[in-house]
Amino acid sequence: MSSLLLPLLGGALIGLSASLLLLFNGRIAGISGIAGGLFGEMKGERGWRLAFLGGLVGGGLLLRVVWPETLGTSHAPGSGWLVAAGLLVGVGTRLGNGCTSGHGVCGLARGSRRSFVATLTFMATGALTVFFVRHVLGSAG
Structure with a gap:
């Protein structure tokens, strides 16, 4: 395929x-x-x-x-990165009243404005995090 x-x-x-x-x-x-x-x-x-x-x-x-x-x-990042990522995802999920699948897939499909804002926030935060980790901290993990 x-x-x-x-x-x-x-x-x-x-x-x-x-x-x-x-x-x-x-x-x-x-x-x-x-x-x-x-x-x-x-x-x-x-x-x-x-x-x-x-x-x-x-x-x-x-x-x-x-x-x-x-x-x-x-390639798997170190366990410290995995723990930090898991905690941040958990906190973000609670703050955003849902996760990327709930807001991004289901909420957007239902036309939810709250899900639109949440999805934009998830995507922007993810992009900024990758930039920070790779270019500021200098890690590929």
Whole structure:
């Protein structure tokens, strides 16, 4: 498959999964909300949430085994960077009342102004962070 078609296929699959979750479950496919809901006390919610998150992880692992070059290089940053990145994502998700998938995929598709502003903020912050880490701190990690 052409490398130009892979992002299109990935985007179509993300859109399809978000649409199916909304159609059949009435839920928005925001990963932070799905994961956060695992710790709540909502009856009958745990199963579909675990299945959704398991599919995300399992799909990536399967792709890594079957077609490893699609996931890029195997360079992994140090554990300090991973911990810092995870904490910053968690804080940003709480401050933004949702994650990039909830706002960027589902919120924009619904025409939410709040999601538009949140997505612009996510993208600008990500770009500034990459610039700062690579050019100010001088790290490729």
